[in-house]
Each structure stands twice: as structure tokens, then as C-alpha cells.
Amino acid sequence: MVVTHDRLQQLKITVARLLEAAPDQLAAVLVVDNASRDGTGDWLAGRDDARLHVLRLGDNRGGAGGFAAGIEHALSRLSAGWIALMDDDARPEPGALAAFHAVARDRDTAYAGAVRYPSGDICEMNRPGLNPFARPRVLWATLTGGGRNGYQLDAAAYDDVALRDIDMGSFVGLFLPKTAIRAVGLPDPALFLYGDDVIYSLRLRKADVRILFDPALRFEHDCATYVPGQGAARIRPLWKAYYLFRNRLIMYRHAAGPLFWLFGPVLAAKWRLDARHYGADAPRFRRVWACAVEDGMRGRTGLRLDEVRALAD
Known part of the structure; x- marks a missing residue:
């Protein structure tokens, strides 16, 4: 398939x-x-x-x-x-x-x-x-x-x-x-x-x-896309970073169980540093990051694609 x-x-x-x-x-x-x-x-x-x-x-x-x-x-x-x-x-x-x-x-x-x-x-x-x-x-x-x-x-x-x-x-x-x-x-x-x-x-x-x-x-x-471990600096268009951060947090919750709450917030804070790669787009990156982290920490997946795209506009 x-x-x-x-x-x-x-x-x-x-x-x-x-x-x-x-x-x-x-x-x-x-x-x-x-x-x-x-x-x-x-x-x-x-x-x-x-x-x-x-x-x-x-x-x-x-x-x-x-x-x-x-x-x-x-x-x-x-x-x-x-x-x-x-x-x-x-x-x-x-x-x-x-x-x-x-x-x-x-x-x-x-x-x-x-x-x-x-x-x-x-x-x-x-x-x-x-x-x-x-x-x-x-x-x-x-x-x-x-x-x-x-x-x-x-x-x-x-x-x-x-x-x-x-x-x-x-x-x-x-x-x-x-x-x-x-x-x-x-x-x-x-x-x-x-x-x-x-x-x-x-x-x-x-x-x-x-x-x-x-x-x-x-x-x-035969792909040319995001490489794990290299951060959201490789993510284009920017709206895709929302799914990267949100789903990472959801993934870690599945993997770590209760231990997630010991390091999840630390990781989320670290990812915010990727804003330095975006120059004039850094404010938009931080807006995408903030929404992704809030949804990921709460396990929310209800945001529609058009709403995600709007975050990066």
C-alpha cells in the first residue's frame, strides 16, 4: 500500500x-x-x-x-x-x-x-x-x-x-x-x-x-526531508513544525508513561531554541511552537489543517 x-x-x-x-x-x-x-x-x-x-x-x-x-x-x-x-x-x-x-x-x-x-x-x-x-x-x-x-x-x-x-x-x-x-x-x-x-x-x-x-x-x-536529530531548522514549510513538536510529545507520552512529566517540559523548552534558525520568521516559529507544545502536553489532536497553516501565516 x-x-x-x-x-x-x-x-x-x-x-x-x-x-x-x-x-x-x-x-x-x-x-x-x-x-x-x-x-x-x-x-x-x-x-x-x-x-x-x-x-x-x-x-x-x-x-x-x-x-x-x-x-x-x-x-x-x-x-x-x-x-x-x-x-x-x-x-x-x-x-x-x-x-x-x-x-x-x-x-x-x-x-x-x-x-x-x-x-x-x-x-x-x-x-x-x-x-x-x-x-x-x-x-x-x-x-x-x-x-x-x-x-x-x-x-x-x-x-x-x-x-x-x-x-x-x-x-x-x-x-x-x-x-x-x-x-x-x-x-x-x-x-x-x-x-x-x-x-x-x-x-x-x-x-x-x-x-x-x-x-x-x-x-x-528516495527522500529529501526532515532528518531526525537535526531539529526544526530543516522543516519547510513552517506549519509542518507544529506536527513535529506536537506528535513528538504524544510519542514520548506513549513511550515513557508517567516518566514523561519529568523531561517532556524540558524538551519542549529546548525545541523553542530552534527559533534562531528562522531569522525574521522567528515570531511565527514561536507561535507554531507554543500551540504545538500546549496541544502535545494535553494530548489534543483536534486542530484542523487550515488552522495549523494559519499559525504560520
Whole structure:
């Protein structure tokens, strides 16, 4: 399943790659079109392949809303037993789907693929990890200098053949069985974008659904976007920073439980320093940040997209 919005050239590559797979490896390709305005709808309508299905949404619901709508459609209309998730600029490498079918898969377990940039380097934004708040040794490694490397899988895991338990994965290269989806429901569409996949992964783990990282499930992500750890200075347009900050706080609440209240406010204050990257737009950045933090601390997700955009105007 592919969620797309105004990235037709990337979508063409992804759809072609998927349809190269044999029918016994991929029964259907569902493209969720998030109200694209770049000719995506016409291009999809012109495809002639019985395996290609299109769900056209009337408005842009972001990645979270697109995945929620697509998963529901795949289960109810396509009778999917497994759903592989990806963005429009991401696709399985040749042989990845064959690798999924090459071994017996536990239908109560989700599987996360190894995502790399086209250069072959590990895609940081899709690097899976463990929840440090649920694993004392991982928390200790994180706090004593490891940082993100303390809880995320290292390069050796990508080069290995062993499957590894994880708690946090992305919606690029995630293979979901319908039993797992039924255990926790759909992704939260109100999250719109950023962190919705990690939050969903944490929900899966809370419901005792196992998630295994499988390095044989190789995916390519041809993205140029926000890089984790580099702050909101990389966020354009500015309104997207609202979702980054708000969803980060919601994610940390899921991961940390009561411990969230010890460090959540500190992190929120630290993020405000990113205003220095915005020059004359710093007042607008602080307005976006303030609303995001208030909503994130309260767990509120009711702000509409037009209202979020207005914050940055």
C-alpha cells in the first residue's frame, strides 16, 4: 500500500517497482491518493493493471490519515491478510518481496524492513529501535552517551541475517498482518504527519504484538526531508513544525508513561531554541511552537489543517 500526495514522478517509480513483483508475491497494489493536484489522478486512471487499486481521498489527510484510510480499505474491500506500507518515494528493492515469502511468517507478528537511501546508506528517519523507557539497559546506554545510537539498531543489524525484536518502526517497509491491525485498530488519522508510525508501533507493542526487524526486507527511500536529530531548522514549510513538536510529545507520552512529566517540559523548552534558525520568521516559529507544545502536553489532536497553516501565516 502506497500513500501519495503531489509526487507523481516518485509514485510512477514506486508503482512500476511493485508491479514487477509476481502475483504470488504481491496480490494487489493499493495507492491512496491524498487529493493530489499534480496529475496523479489522471495518471492512475490511465493504468491498465488488474492488481492496481486506487483510493482517492477528497482532501489531504496527511500520511497518518492516508494510511488509516488505506488500511481500512485494504481489509474491507481487498480482503488483505498482509499489508506492506510505504510512502510514494519509497519502494522495495528487487527481491525484497520474494524474501518475505521465502520463510514462514508468524501471522501474529509485524515485520519491519531495512530502509536505505538510494546511495546505500541507512535511512535515518526510518531506523527502527527499542523503547528505552521499557528496557533499563537501553535507557542506561542512551543516557550515558549513546543518544539515539543507544536505542536504535546499529549498522551491524542491517548487515546481519538475524531477526531482531524492536519496539519502534516506520511506515516504510512495515509488513502488518490483519491480526495485528485488529488488535490495536487503525493508525490515528488526527496525527497527520511525523511520528504517527512510531506511535502506532508503540501501540502494537502495548497490545503484545511482536515486531521483528528483518534485514532481508530491503527498501529504498528516495527522500529529501526532515532528518531526525537535526531539529526544526530543516522543516519547510513552517506549519509542518507544529506536527513535529506536537506528535513528538504524544510519542514520548506513549513511550515513557508517567516518566514523561519529568523531561517532556524540558524538551519542549529546548525545541523553542530552534527559533534562531528562522531569522525574521522567528515570531511565527514561536507561535507554531507554543500551540504545538500546549496541544502535545494535553494530548489534543483536534486542530484542523487550515488552522495549523494559519499559525504560520
